[in-house]
Amino acid sequence: MGAETVHALRDVSLEIQRGEYVAIMGPSGSGKSTLMNVVGCLDTPTSGRYELNGVDVSEMDDNQLAEVRNREIGFVFQMFNLLARADALHNVELPLIYAGLPADERRRIALDAIAQVGLADRMHHKPNELSGGQRQRVAVARALVNKPSILLADEPTGNLDSKTGVEIMTLFEDLSQKGNTIIVVTHEEDVARHARRIIRIRDGSLAGDERRSDDRHTTVATTSTP
């Protein structure tokens, strides 16, 4: 018997610049989820380094990672992952609560964020009273409310019909134009095509890195695994 070590990722070195719009592509089991977890600070690499904004986060403990996630990463999930019992506004407010902002300031910022995704009139609805597209927009508002360095989306259109999927991708386009750094993890070419850079992962290693425009940016994320 004995445990077999599986390297979900090996020999992956890449740099992502501030303001980039990147798609990470790969079939399921390719290791793109692991890469996303590392980039999103949900997990640390067993070996190798991950620098976010010039800070090495590979050695951080649970609580430090939580703080980094709160400040630097905005997540958008395939399953929306909103809190079912909280209304839209409270969901958006949550990262600010964990950031320890006073109540009135939280409210102001959250209201602003929810208005930006066009859901001001729905802010007191619970997630089950919203459509899929609306839920995902709430999730985007929640992701952006703390002004993170990276907006990290995992199959953001996976649970949406094609029409609302396009809506969300348009929203991302918009956010990218405004200077947000966006990383989208997907296996759909249609979704990836919106990005200006496509990184392909296969069997745990880098299989391609194509840029669709070559404007220069400052480094925001660097990752390398041996």
Place this chain on the structure above:
Amino acid sequence: MKILTELREGLGISWDAIRANKMRSILTTLGIVIGIVTVTLMSAAIQGLNRAFVKSISALGADVFYVQRDSWINDTEEDWLNSQKRRTIRVADAEALANQLTLAVAVAPVAEANASVQFKNRSASGVTILGTTEDYLLTSGVEMSEGRFLSAADASGGRPVCVVGEQVATNLFQTASPLGQKIKINAQSFEVVGVLEKQGSFLGMISLDNRAIIPLKQITTVFLRDPDVVIQVKARELVQLDEAREDLRHAMRRVRRLAPSEPDDFAINQQDQIVTLFHRETATIALIGLFVTGLSLFVGGIGIMNIMFVSVTERTREIGIRKAIGAKRRTILLQFLIEAVCICLLGGLIGMGIAGLLTFAVEKILPTVMSPAIVGIALFVSLATGVVSGFLPAWRAARMTPVDALRYE
């Protein structure tokens, strides 16, 4: 600031969670309610018993010594047998003692007998007849409801006068005033000069109102020529009690002409002794009682722990989401701890309400007391139960990794 925000958020989440699973919350709370009710009732009963006892025992007076042949409390049967062999304490001893004492305000020898008392065709039987002096008013602390107590002249002259207890007065005279009437004790005639205030009973057994008090000199002529007396000595000041006791002991040894090598052949009794003994006994009862009732609270606590584990498992995904957007271990731990504490405090409050009503209902029959201390302790106990039983589930939640928690279906 930050911790306050987290607490408020935690409270909100807990309340939502409790409301979302109403039936489950009610049943879990019920376990705590039952636990708190039993523990609170037990404490109330014990405290009530203590209060009733202390109230009753206070009739003895905290600053009064009772010099008598035997001790109130004997550790062994042998001690008791030895004390029975001692010489009686005589009226003359009491007089000699009174002359020797410096730290006493009153010295009252008391001889006791039992007799029936008659007034015209009515009679009261089993009346305790006390023969004493005017000092008894000070040592016993009795109050007069009518007339006066024995005077110094009554006592020294051995005049045939008496003071009767409330029960004797009602039995013999009903509503009429007994003052100035002549009653017969052991076929001897006594004029009633005063009536005592109602005192109730001592430890619920001996009535303190079925008494008649006559001059000591009368009791030696009517009943016993040489009675065994109890000398009641009231100390000058409560703070000097130990000194007064030593003073009294030495004086009494001189009176009894004891050689330095001989042990005391008398006992000095105090209210204190009984109180100490009583508290020792009730402490044991309280310990056993609280242990048994505490078990039901413990079972309630297990219920909470169980349901919290379920709650944590059910909300694994929520924990994952919260962690992904920046909740720290502490935040998650706090969230689930607050939920457990909320259920327990709720149960505690309801339990205390029920216990309060029950206490109020049985107050007439049983001496129960629901003091602020009990309320405070019960609240603290329910809070502690929440923390203790919520900790393990909350810790499990706090330690989840966001990746695994998010993946949980």
